[in-house]
Structures are given as C-alpha cells and as structure tokens.
Amino acid sequence: MKTPSLSRFLIRGAAIAGLVAAVAACTQEAPRIVFPETDLAAVPMIPKPLDVAPSGTAFGLDRFTAIYSTEALEGVAGFLSEKIQSKTGLRIPVNAEGETEVHRGIYLSTSEMDNPEAYHLRIGPDSVTISAGSAQGAFLAIQTLRQAIPETSNDTLAEYPIWPVPGGEIRDVPQFGYRGAMLDVARHFFSVEDVKKYLDVMAYYKLNVLHLHLTDDQGWRIEIKSWPKLTEVGGSTEVGGGPGGFYTQEDYAEIVRYAAERHITIVPEVDMPGHTNAASVAYPILNGNGKTPELYTGTHVGFSTWDTRKDTVYAFIDDVVREISALTPGPYFHIGGDESHVTRKDDYIYFIERVEPIVQKYGKRVIGWDEVAHADLDSSTVAQFWADEENATRAVGKGMKVLLSPARKAYLDMQYDTLSEYGLHWAAYIPVDTAYIWDPSTYSAGIAPKDILGIEAPLWSETISTIEELEYLAFPRLLGYSELGWTPAAKRSWDEYKLRLAAQTPYFKRMDIRYYPSALVPWEVPDLPEPQNPD
Ligand code: ACM
Secondary structure (H helix, E strand, C coil), X not given: XXXXXCHHHHHCCCCHHHHHHHHHHHHCCCCCCCCCCCCXXXXXXXXXXXXXXXXXXXXXXXXXXXXXECHHHHHHHHHHHHHHHXXXXXXXXXXXXXXXXXXXXXXXXXXXXXXXXXXXXXECCCEEEEEECCHHHHHHXXXXXXXXXXXXXXXXXXXXXXXXXXXXEEEECCCCCEEEEEEECCCCCCCHHHHHHHHHHHHHCCCCEEEEECEECCEECECCCCCCHHHHCCCCCCHHHCCCCCECHHHHHXXXXXXXXXXXXXXXXXXXXXXXXXXXXXXXXXXXXXXXXXXCCCCCCCCCCECCCCHHHHHHHHHXXXXXXXXXXXXXXXXXXXXXXXXXXXXXXXXXXXXXXXXXHCCCEEEEEHHHHHCCCCCCCEEEECCCHHHHHHHHHCCCEXXXXXXXXXXXXXXXXXXXCXXXXXXXXXXXXXXXXXXXXXXXXXXXXXXXXXXXXXXXXXXXCCHHHHHHHHCCHHHHHHXXXXXXXXXXXXXXXXXXXXXXXXXXXXXXXXXXXXXXXXXXXXXXCCCCCXX
16 A cells, blocks of 8 residues: 655654554555564674563565654664665665555654663564664664664565564663774875775774874874875875875865764874874974984884974964864864873973863863873873773873773784784784673773773774775674673673674675684675665
8 A cells, every 4th residue: 555645744753652653554454474483682783782672573674664763863764774775675765755655664763861872672563663862872773773684585475575674672772982993094094985994894883983093103194284294295105115195184074974974983193292203204393302204114113202392393283183173073182192202201291281281172082092191181081091001090090081992902903813914913912702701891900880981992004004904803803892892791701792793794795894714703604695676
C-alpha cells in the first residue's frame, strides 16, 4: 500500500510513540514474514554495548523500509541511509513523502538523558526506534545498528532480498567522553583523503576525537596566512627527504567538516617549544637553540627549541593559535610541550605559562603532553600521559584532567613483535592482546577514574608514509582502544573480544583496510557478494 504524506507531521517532532503508531496504522497490510530465530547478543559489535537484551525476533530491512527522524536528526538519518546503501545496495528514503511504499520504519528522536552520548536502540519486528541524548548519541546508535545489519541478505523469505536484523533492546553509554586517535602528519604527510578514510573507520567504532599532530621538526603541515613560509619552506619535506606537503586552510576546514559530519572533534596540535625545527627554518627569528636551522629529514628528537624569552615568539604563537582556532569548532587546542630537551627548565615553564592564556584567549582548552604539568597551569588544562606517571600524578594534584596514552600500552606506532614490518619499539612491543588487556581506570594508582578525560591512541609516522602502512599499524589495535574507552572493565574479556574482532573482516574488506593479520586472532575470512540493488 502507499503511505499518505506523513512526513510533514513526522518531521515536526511528534513523540516517537506517535510516529510509530501513525506509520503502523498504514503498514498493517505489509506481508507477514516469519524469520528464523536471531540473537542480538551474538552480533559481534565493537565497542561492546553496555546492556543488550535480545528478543529472538528480527526486523526485516528491505526495499520497503523508510527512516523517519526529527528535523534535528536529519543529518544522522541521511548518514544511516547512505551507509545502508553502501552495505546492502538498498535505497532507504528519509522522511519519505507521497508515493513511497513503506512497510516498516526506523525512527530517530532525542530525549532527555544524563549523558548526551547515551542512547536506547529498540529493534522490533515492525520498527526500529532510536532515542538518544543528543544528535551525537543518535549517531552512535546508528553505528550500533549498522553493525547489527547482516552482511548478506536472506533471499528465501520473500521475492526480494531482506536483511534480518536481530531484534531486542540495547541501552548504551560510553565510559569516557573522550575516545581518541592521534595521527602524526608531520613526520610523514598524509593526504585529506587518507585522513577521511581514517575518520570513516573511527566513526564506525565510535571514536569521537581525532588529534592531528600538525607540526614537528621535519614539517609544518597547516597553512598560516600571516606566516606563509611555515608551509612554503617548513612543509617542503618529510622524514626520508620525500616531498612533504601541507593542508591549506580550505583542506583543514574540509577535514573539520567531514569529521563533524561523523560527530568527531578535531584537536589541532602545534608542538612547542621543542619539535619546532621546521618553523625555525622558515622563520629563524623564532629559533632558540643557538644554531642555524636547516631542514631536517631524520628521526632524532629533542634538538630544537624556540627562543622562549623573545616577545616575537609569542606574537607569532598568537597568530598561529588565532588562525587555527578560527577554523576549529572543537573545544581543544594541543600545545605539545614534549621532549624539549634543549629548553632550560625555567624557560620551559615560563613558555608554557605564557602560551596557556593565549590559547584560552581564543576560547580553547589547552591539552599538552605530560611534561606540561611542571608548569603552574589552570585546572581546565589537560595533561596527556604518554611517558611519565609522576607528571600525570602532578597534573592530578593541580586539579587537571588526564588523557591516557601510555606509550607502552597505547602507542599505535609500536611494533606488534620483532617481526613487524613497520613501527618502533622504544616503549614496548605491543601485540594485539597486550593493546587490549589493560584498564585505563586503574592504570595508575595516582589517577582515579574521575581524573580521566578519556583515552587516545597516538600513531607517530617515523616509519610509515602510505595509508597501507598506516593501516598495518592502526588495525586491528585501534578497535581495542575504542572498546577500552567505551566499555567498563567488568564487561571486557580478551577471549570473547578476539572473536568479535575476528568477525570484523567483512567490514575491513568492504573498506579495503590492510590490517595486520595477527596470529592471536582467529580471523574469519569473508566471501562477500557484491552489494545488490533491488531496484
Ligand atoms: C611523544 O611521544 N613524544 C609525545
């Protein structure tokens, strides 16, 4: 049967029960299909949801399904429709008007919840309802639904393909609000397209922050209009002497836009006062290490510093922070602060304490690597614990929050083992199980759960220069970090997780992700049909 033009009523924010009832009234003549038993709890979801109650029934996703959303969630609804099409070939309309034949609906709405990322997903026989604390929560729910859609259709239930989505209810909320990844685009440059692919996968696994390490000794990768040589000169090479590259402000804005569409916050990092050789080559007036700076394509650290006692340096930083902040809607600006080995300690502290208010002036909250805790900082500033537990504990003593990225557990650039093709091992070898088997909440006795902003998995690029090499190090370990940020320890187990991880191969294949096939994981090698288009 044809639906009447319900959408005008539906879009304008009617209560979800009203939405379902209204469409149900028009769908009672839909053919009754008897599905085999399903088990929502057996779907290999990552990160594992907090609470899953299977019903044994199924929702038949097919060409007669439509998505209905409130106006505020139309972006999320459109994203779902697009992803259903790329997985199944089905073209599912959003807030369909007029002549569309609809048997079953997927309904999206928001409601008052304690956490904006919380959501409730109910997969019933005739409808799917998503109720979330915000558009962000609805977007997270959409990822759960995407993961629940089977890889292949059942073509025996009707004369057209149906994807039986296992039924039940999921109530879910993340353990930490900051679930991040970092990409070093300074040692080797990665294109906007590469970053977008990373963002696609991050979104699917519910990571919500991408920290871009935009500057280092080897390269400056973001255009600053008031200081053009930063990229003209400082962006001209990379580790190994390759051509380098940089993001124009338009490129960066495009990354920010693409991330926002996926409810991912971009955190820009300008690493200072060390790791600044590329900027000092472009503008030697900044330099403070007493030598004539030259472009650097090696991988040693700790030899560069800006002149922390020169006002020009702070005028320069003001321009850089202002221009980048204007392009960055997220709340954070990362000032680096690590491995400033040739900056005297009192100069370092003076520098960090002068830069913090510059960042705050442009409305951003400071993040710095754990060394910044030596300075007298505002309690709103975040210390990113990568190396020194004492620094992290010192930050907690100042009322600051800590972002957990301990190198020996969470650095994606550490080799899996002695045979790994790419990566380093100065902190540890990190096999896929070691990356997963630790608990951010109890990692350090001096850092209580209430002190933890979240976790982030950095990927430094000394040894990788292509997206394939990036994927070898990031996947599959990044998925484990996503689960550590989302799912409480009591619900995690490596033996169970590794089976869910093994079942991600159809997604990896669809996304053309060249993951590292660790022997610790019983991989399921997919044999997928091409997506069908029933029209
Ligand atoms: C770092 O790995 N130098 C933060």
